[in-house]
Amino acid sequence: MTKETKCKVGGCENDVFQVGFCTKHYAQNYRHGKILKRTRYDSNEVINRGTYSEVIVYTGYSNPVEGARFKIDNCDVAKITNYKWCIHDINSKTIHPYITTHVKGSNKKIPLRSVIIKGYVSGITRVRFINKDKLDYRRENLLIS
Numbered sequence: 001m002t003k004e005t006k007c008k009v010g011g012c013e014n015d016v017f018q019v020g021f022c023t024k025h026y027a028q029n030y031r032h033g034k035i036l037k038r039t040r041y042d043s044n045e046v047i048n049r050g051t052y053s054e055v056i057v058y059t060g061y062s063n064p065v066e067g068a069r070f071k072i073d074n075c076d077v078a079k080i081t082n083y084k085w086c087i088h089d090i091n092s093k094t095i096h097p098y099i100t101t102h103v104k105g106s107n108k109k110i111p112l113r114s115v116i117i118k119g120y121v122s123g124i125t126r127v128r129f130i131n132k133d134k135l136d137y138r139r140e141n142l143l144i145s
Contacts, residue, residue, distance in 0.1 A: 009035055044085050046077055052138055053077050057087045057099070070099050070135040076116050085112065098134065112137055117144065 007014045007022035014022030021029060028036050038058060045056040049071075057068040068087045072080065083101040099112040113127045116137055128143040129136060 041084070043081060046081065048074065055080065055085060057085060068135070070112070070137055071133075071141075072112075072116065072137045073139050076137075076139075079115055079118075080112070083110075083115070099137070113142065117142065 004016055004020055006012070007016060007025055008020040009022075009025045012022060012025060014024065017023040017026050019026065024039075025035055028034070028039070040058075042058075044058065047054045047056070051074070052071050053074055054069045054071055057065045057070070065087055070085075070087075085099050085101050088098055088100060100109040101112070101115070102109055116139075117127070126145045128145070130141050130143050133141065
């Protein structure tokens with residue numbers, strides 16, 4: 001009988017920690033009694049829609065946030081995939097929703113618009129949405145002043 005060296009969860013290539021699971025899947029099984037499809041550390045899902053892409057924003061674990069898909073140009077996908085994006089003020093009546101990511105090791109938030117237009121335009125003072133859709137970050141919709 002050979003000893004397993006890789007996690008027994010399909011598609012996981014991590015080394016075994018205990019009872020056939022890697023540390024990630026062992027902790028999920030211990031905490032939740034099951035293996036989760038997604039965790040709060042997983043990247044956002046990006047869907048190519050041809051001329052643009054949509055990015056799905058999830059809750060802490062695996063549920064997509066209702067109405068929280070933001071649009072970006074296909075040329076900007078590579079810029080945003082290294083970050084975990086979340087939405088703020090989605091239910092607020094006075095503040096518009098906005099997409100941010102966190103800087104590891106601090107409470108600093110970076111807005112999506114800053115990552116998209118970084119290196120594209122310098123000296124930005126304000127970014128407005130032409131079609132008033134605060135989840136449409138395609139360059140044709142951003143008015144930079």
